[in-house]
Amino acid sequence: MERFDDQGYLILKNYLSSETADQINDEIDKLMAEGTIKFRYGGKLMFVIHHSEIVKNTGNNKDLLEFLSILMDGQAKLFQSINFINGSQQKTHSDSIHMTTYPLGGLLGVWIALEDIDENNGALHYIPESHKLPYFLNSDYDNEGDALKIGKKSYKAYEEFLEEKVKELGLKKEIFRARKGDLLIWHANILHGGEPHPDKSRTRKSLVYHYFDENSICYHEVTQRPALFEF
Numbered sequence: 217m218e219r220f221d222d223q224g225y226l227i228l229k230n231y232l233s234s235e236t237a238d239q240i241n242d243e244i245d246k247l248m249a250e251g252t253i254k255f256r257y258g259g260k261l262m263f264v265i266h267h268s269e270i271v272k273n274t275g276n277n278k279d280l281l282e283f284l285s286i287l288m289d290g291q292a293k294l295f296q297s298i299n300f301i302n303g304s305q306q307k308t309h310s311d312s313i314h315m316t317t318y319p320l321g322g323l324l325g326v327w328i329a330l331e332d333i334d335e336n337n338g339a340l341h342y343i344p345e346s347h348k349l350p351y352f353l354n355s356d357y358d359n360e361g362d363a364l365k366i367g368k369k370s371y372k373a374y375e376e377f378l379e380e381k382v383k384e385l386g387l388k389k390e391i392f393r394a395r396k397g398d399l400l401i402w403h404a405n406i407l408h409g410g411e412p413h414p415d416k417s418r419t420r421k422s423l424v425y426h427y428f429d430e431n432s433i434c435y436h437e438v439t440q441r442p443a444l445f446e447f
Contacts, residue, residue: 220287224347224406227392231399236274237330241421243268244299253299261299271297275326275425284324287401290429292324298424303338303413307375308382308389310405312351315426315434320351322432323404329394330421338413338420340400341389343382347403352378382407 284292
């Protein structure tokens with residue numbers, strides 16, 4: 217608990233058994249072959265929890281939900297899953313620009329390695345203690361709208377703003393060299409992203425869950441749209 221409060225993340229080694237990881241990977245292959253799920257937003261398989269019992273049940277594990285609820289000092293509720301076959305290579309960001317809450321902080325991310333992952337196949341990176349920074353939202357990169365219109369700037373402007381902020385503050389990232397089954401929990405505001413994926417002969421299979429505090433108001437900061445639960 218103290219480590220999470222101080223660093224903004226926790227790593228649970230060997231959380232998921234190799235057999236369960238294989239079952240999830242097989243399920244993803246089957247759903248893709250059937251055409252039930254397709255890549256969206258640059259290689260993301262969204263909301264597989266609506267099509268797979270094993271993916272849904274893994275995210276809704278009772279002990280995991282209780283632990284996450286303690287970490288967020290609320291009541292964790294599964295909102296979303298994202299499966300990856302290859303590295304996201306996503307630039308450094310805070311999830312709170314995408315899944316914002318009122319009050320701020322009512323969100324947790326969970327990332328599970330479904331195979332061994334390192335610098336050659338798109339490892340995850342994070343910046344320890346960056347969750348203690350202010351929440352950088354629309355107003356911080358001059359992207360505020362009004363009652364009728366959203367801001368005019370693209371998401372790329374946010375990425376560029378954050379990249380400059382990281383340089384300005386001298387922040388240093390760490391790379392998560394994960395073994396199959398390892399799990400990482402991150403704070404709503406920790407800065408993280410995806411490393412390059414240079415070895416194209418390897419996949420980078422992983423599973424991400426996002427959880428809201430069920431007592432929070434949840435929305436998307438950039439577009440100001442509410443987050444909708446589909447359960």
